[in-house]
Amino acid sequence: MSALEKLKQLEPIQFRYKEEIDPTQPLRAGFSAQQVQKVIPEAVKEVDGVLMLDGNVLMNYIRMAREELLTDSSK
Amino acid sequence: MSLDFKDTFTMDPVYDVGTYTEPSWVTDDNFFKYDPKETGGIDWSTIYANPDVLQGSGDDYSSDLLSKGIKFASDYFNSKGSGTDEQSQYFDQEKAASGLPTDKSRESWYQQVSPSVGLYGGGGGLYGGGGAGSMVLPAAQAVQSLSGMAGTNPGMQTLGFNDYAKAAVKGLGNQLVNKALYGINPVLGAVNQFYPGGATEAFKDVTRFAGGIGNTISKGVGGVVGGVKDFFEGIFCDERLKVDIAPLESTEVNDELAQMAFFVKGLRECS
Numbered sequence: 001m002s003a004l005e006k007l008k009q010l011e012p013i014q015f016r017y018k019e020e021i022d023p024t025q026p027l028r029a030g031f032s033a034q035q036v037q038k039v040i041p042e043a044v045k046e047v048d049g050v051l052m053l054d055g056n057v058l059m060n061y062i063r064m065a066r067e068e069l070l071t072d073s074s075k
Numbered sequence: 076m077s078l079d080f081k082d083t084f085t086m087d088p089v090y091d092v093g094t095y096t097e098p099s100w101v102t103d104d105n106f107f108k109y110d111p112k113e114t115g116g117i118d119w120s121t122i123y124a125n126p127d128v129l130q131g132s133g134d135d136y137s138s139d140l141l142s143k144g145i146k147f148a149s150d151y152f153n154s155k156g157s158g159t160d161e162q163s164q165y166f167d168q169e170k171a172a173s174g175l176p177t178d179k180s181r182e183s184w185y186q187q188v189s190p191s192v193g194l195y196g197g198g199g200g201l202y203g204g205g206g207a208g209s210m211v212l213p214a215a216q217a218v219q220s221l222s223g224m225a226g227t228n229p230g231m232q233t234l235g236f237n238d239y240a241k242a243a244v245k246g247l248g249n250q251l252v253n254k255a256l257y258g259i260n261p262v263l264g265a266v267n268q269f270y271p272g273g274a275t276e277a278f279k280d281v282t283r284f285a286g287g288i289g290n291t292i293s294k295g296v297g298g299v300v301g302g303v304k305d306f307f308e309g310i311f312c313d314e315r316l317k318v319d320i321a322p323l324e325s326t327e328v329n330d331e332l333a334q335m336a337f338f339v340k341g342l343r344e345c346s
Binding site for chain 1: 310311312313314315316317318319320321322323324325326327328330331332333335336337338339340342343
């Protein structure tokens with residue numbers, strides 16, 4: 001599956017961190033690590049029981065997707 | 076366009092921030108020009124003109140604050156980078172100096188560092204895990220925000236976010252959080268120490284500037300890739316840490332993660 005197709009399977013979310021984590025609780029944009037893990041397992045790692053997203057991996061997928069888009073558009 | 080990290084703090088508020096839309100909580104364009112006598116904040120001009128005013132607030136940091144800060148962080152985290160469980164030889168020593176227990180099997184503890192920054196350790200509970208030290212998320216989040224801005228300053232790229240997050244997760248005391256921030260940038264250490272509410276409060280406002288820089292550099296689909304060169308490795312995306320989860324429609328925090336989320340949203344809507 002191409003990077004583009006994988007990215008399309010990700011489900012962007014809006015959320016707030018729990019109050020005890022972030023007292024100001026602004027609305028944020030991002031992803032669910034659990035959902036990303038199903039699509040791009042290498043982009044998620046567990047640190048002390050908490051799932052964390054590796055932004056570098058996701059960024060690489062975006063780069064590859066962009067190249068795919070550019071290639072498609074040049075055909 | 077070349078931007079130094081210092082620009083994040085000193086740039087004119089009317090600087091072209093491209094398509095960036097101010098979050099609802101932005102209340103004052105002159106955040107970094109506040110009169111300390113009126114706000115209890117810090118006098119930025121004094122700090123930039125005379126870095127020695129920070130002396131003592133970060134222990135042995137003096138005129139070469141950044142290099143010493145980075146060296147400390149490098150030593151502290153043993154320069155092993157992300158993904159290792161190795162601890163610096165200084166870890167227990169520094170925890171003890173901060174008045175924190177060094178016994179990893181100890182039950183949960185909590186320390187309020189500032190009105191908006193609290194440190195959690197041990198116990199597991201809410202976040203699972205149950206290992207030594209569960210979360211220091213407010214402080215770690217601050218570091219995360221900073222890490223997102225690190226792309227504008229090569230000197231800040233020496234250590235990955237996860238190095239700091241790992242330390243946060245393992246439970247640092249106030250002094251160490253400050254040192255970690257000093258390790259990234261001495262001014263940020265000062266923010267955490269002197270700004271009312273600590274770094275978390277200050278970064279709400281900093282994000283506005285950082286987001287502006289990001290959007291100025293990265294316009295359009297290609298810009299999302301080109302404008303962020305050193306993205307952080309550890310982002311708190313675990314569902315268990317979140318509430319009010321819904322399909323993405325809007326955000327009040329315009330960081331790199333938000334830009335990527337909206338990029339993916341665009342891909343999905345265009346397919």
